[in-house]
Amino acid sequence: MAKIEALAERFESERTRLQAIAYRMLGSLSEAEDAVQETWLRLSRGGDEVENLPAWLTTVVTRVCLNLLQARRVRRETPLAGGETGPEVSLATLDPEHEAVLADSVGLALQVVLETLSPPERVAFVLHDLFSVPFDEIAEIMGRSTVAVRQLASRARRRVAGRPVPDSDLARQWDVVGAFYAAAREGEFQRLLELLDPDVVLRIAGGAVPGASRLIRGARAVAQRASEGARAGRQARMALVNGAPGAVVFEGDRVFAVFSFTVVGARIVEIEMLTDPERLRAL
Numbered sequence: 001m002a003k004i005e006a007l008a009e010r011f012e013s014e015r016t017r018l019q020a021i022a023y024r025m026l027g028s029l030s031e032a033e034d035a036v037q038e039t040w041l042r043l044s045r046g047g048d049e050v051e052n053l054p055a056w057l058t059t060v061v062t063r064v065c066l067n068l069l070q071a072r073r074v075r076r077e078t079p080l081a082g083g084e085t086g087p088e089v090s091l092a093t094l095d096p097e098h099e100a101v102l103a104d105s106v107g108l109a110l111q112v113v114l115e116t117l118s119p120p121e122r123v124a125f126v127l128h129d130l131f132s133v134p135f136d137e138i139a140e141i142m143g144r145s146t147v148a149v150r151q152l153a154s155r156a157r158r159r160v161a162g163r164p165v166p167d168s169d170l171a172r173q174w175d176v177v178g179a180f181y182a183a184a185r186e187g188e189f190q191r192l193l194e195l196l197d198p199d200v201v202l203r204i205a206g207g208a209v210p211g212a213s214r215l216i217r218g219a220r221a222v223a224q225r226a227s228e229g230a231r232a233g234r235q236a237r238m239a240l241v242n243g244a245p246g247a248v249v250f251e252g253d254r255v256f257a258v259f260s261f262t263v264v265g266a267r268i269v270e271i272e273m274l275t276d277p278e279r280l281r282a283l
Contacts, residue, residue: 004044010053011040017054018061024126025065027115029240035064058133059141062123066142069119117156124149125156170245173263177245178238180261180268184230192223197269204273222271241272255280 018039022032039061043050050056114122123142127133128149135153139146176195183191196219204214216222229249234256236247241260249257258280262270274280 007043008040011043011057014054014057018057021058021126021131022061022065024114024130025062025122026068031068035061035068038064055137058127062127062141066119066123069122114160116159120144121152121156121159124152125160128153129157172266173245173261174238176263176266176268177247177261180226181236181247184226187227187230189223189227192226193219195268196222197264197267200267200269200271202271202273205276246272 015036018036019032022035023029026032026035039057042060043057114126117125120142124138127138127141128135135149136146139149142149144152180192180195182188183195198219199217200219200222202216202222202225204216216225232251235250236259237250239246239248239258241247241258244260244262246258246260248255249259256275258274260272261268
């Protein structure tokens, strides 16, 4: 009993770091918590002989996350009528503990961008660029050569550089998104245009054809869409979506859509809109 209590105490001292790693890899607070819990279960089943506990825990939580990312990708690639399935969505309530986890500027700013990477790219990039784990250690964790891991991280870095990176201040992002919904509700079309980047992109996943996706580009077209939605009498409730400011929109007591926003320089540059009924039910 004393051994397991001592082990639990050592694990708790690493929990915050492990949760940060898992969240940045998975983009989902609930999945990150599950990954950390699985790491503890593996430790409790025979980790009392571990010499370098931090390194062992990093290895285990990374492998758990990599398995989850690969399983998620398989689910995404299951063919659906109409083409793309859109990003996986996870919701989180806005309690202080969640906001504290998300408040790290680097992790928050990159979270939406990381969704574009393959699982190996994401693991290599997160461990090396965000947590300064040496490439040779990452290679051992992933079962790849050091050269291969360097290439993964380099490729991820190039892809990240080509994407808009959200503002690091979570409160400022919420201010912009809140102002956007207020302007739509009040019919302030000019204010909507001011809050949207001129080249804003609205991606709509789902709708009449399950799995279908389409794009709406430009501030005026997106503002028009937002105004029409507000006139339809739908109600929006703010929520964290994939670690970014977003909203769940209701028609009566039915979830109509889930939105996620990318805010850069106090303007909205990207909006993800999920309306696929099957995926909304899964939430």
